[in-house]
Amino acid sequence: xxxxxxxxxxxxxxxxxxxxxxxxxxxxxxxxxxxxxxxxxxxxxxxxxxxxxxxxxxxxxxxxxxxxxxxxxxxxxxxxxxxxxxxxxxxxxxxxxxxxxxxxxxxxxxxxxxxxxxxxxxxxxxxxxxxxxxxxxxxxxxxxxxxxxxxxxxxxxxxxxxxxxxxxxxxxxxxxxxxxxxxxxxxxx
Numbered sequence: 536x537x538x539x540x541x542x543x544x545x546x547x548x549x550x551x552x553x554x555x556x557x558x559x560x561x562x563x564x565x566x567x568x569x570x571x572x573x574x575x576x577x578x579x580x581x582x583x584x585x586x587x588x589x590x591x592x593x594x595x596x597x598x599x600x601x602x603x604x605x606x607x608x609x610x611x612x613x614x615x616x617x618x619x620x621x622x623x624x625x626x627x628x629x630x631x632x633x634x635x636x637x638x639x640x641x642x643x644x645x646x647x648x649x650x651x652x653x654x655x656x657x658x659x660x661x662x663x664x665x666x667x668x669x670x671x672x673x674x675x676x677x678x679x680x681x682x683x684x685x686x687x688x689x690x691x692x693x694x695x696x697x698x699x700x701x702x703x704x705x706x707x708x709x710x711x712x713x714x715x716x717x718x719x720x721x722x723x724x
Contacts, residue, residue, distance in 0.1 A: 590619025
C-alpha cells in the first residue's frame, strides 16, 4: 500500500528518480539558479536543504556524507567552503521556487529553482578603447593639435534629421509563403 508515501517524480524507476535528483542538486550548487519543472524542483528541494545543513556542520563525517550523495570532491569543497558559510545565520529555507509559467511544447509548469543567498558573479569589466601607442616626445611636440580636433568631430553623433534613411531588406518567405497556410495564432513568437 502507498500510505504516507509522498515522493513525486512518478513514472520513473527508482534509479532514474535518484539520478535526476542528484543531477538537479549538483547543477543547483554549481549555477546557484536553474530553470526546471515544478515537480522536479519540489522533489529536489529537500535533498539540497539537507546538503546545505551538512555544509553548515563542517565536520569530516558531514563531508563524507555529502560526498556519498554528490560523488565529486570539487562539489563537496564548493559546498563546504563557499555555500555553507553563507547560510550560517539561517536555520532553514535555503532554497526557493518562483513560478515562470507553462512550457510551450508540453504545457509543463516551469519554475526558477535557486538558493536564497546567491553570490553575485563579477561581471566582465568594460573594455577600454584602444589608445594609440605612446609616441616619442619629439614627434608629439612637432605635430599640431588640429588632427586631434578633427577626430573629435568625426566621432560626434549625427542628429536623427541628418542621418540617411536605413533601407531594410524584405523578410524572406519560407518556401514561397507556405508558412502562411500553416501559421496559427500561438505561433506569433
